[in-house]
Amino acid sequence: MRCRYCQNLSIEHLVDLAKEEFEAERFPSRAFYQHHVSVTALEESAEQGCDLCRLIVKGLDTEMMTIWDEETFSYKRSEFTTVLGHARSCTDAYDIRVSINTQHVDTHSSLADVLMLDILYVKLGMASSHDETSASPRIGSDYSDSLVDLFPVVLFLLTSPRGKYALLDIEEVDE
Numbered sequence: 001m002r003c004r005y006c007q008n009l010s011i012e013h014l015v016d017l018a019k020e021e022f023e024a025e026r027f028p029s030r031a032f033y034q035h036h037v038s039v040t041a042l043e044e045s046a047e048q049g050c051d052l053c054r055l056i057v058k059g060l061d062t063e064m065m066t067i068w069d070e071e072t073f074s075y076k077r078s079e080f081t082t083v084l085g086h087a088r089s090c091t092d093a094y095d096i097r098v099s100i101n102t103q104h105v106d107t108h109s110s111l112a113d114v115l116m117l118d119i120l121y122v123k124l125g126m127a128s129s130h131d132e133t134s135a136s137p138r139i140g141s142d143y144s145d146s147l148v149d150l151f152p153v154v155l156f157l158l159t160s161p162r163g164k165y166a167l168l169d170i171e172e173v174d175e
Contacts, residue, residue: 001048001050002050002051002052003050005035005036005045006045006051009098011158015117017099017100018100018111022101022114023108023109024101024102024108024114025107025108026107026108027099027101027153031099032123033098035056035095035098036053036096037095038095039060039088039096042057056096056122059154060082060084060122063082063154065086065152083152087124087151093126094127095124095125096124097123097124098123100117100119100121102114102115103157104116118159121154121156122156123151123154
């Protein structure tokens, strides 16, 4: 079973969003798939049987939170708090965002350099106006708030059986 957000999430749409904004190893600031409005909504969907939401919840509950270390004046991974655990304490201030990327080109490479999009990025963003009645794919709102960048991007490797892959047209990229 899939919730309406997961039903409307497709590789083709994520590629279309990447055509609008792409930089290797970076989560886009505006061209991403807007998923659930909150971590609570994501967890409720997972509990109701959405297999992709369950996978996202598990990924968020595995990735450790980045915290500020006063001694070294730098960010480090928390030993105690996962991204999901921290997000739960923020009273639904964050929504769920999804994009597609790659692991085989240099950082900051453009889409023209990409041979294969093989990583699904999931990130928490500052919750904005989100139409709960709509489940259509869309471009999310800009989220340049620096606090959001404290949440690490959770990566999901996309694989397919040998010889069973999809070819997508990405030649329309204007650089």
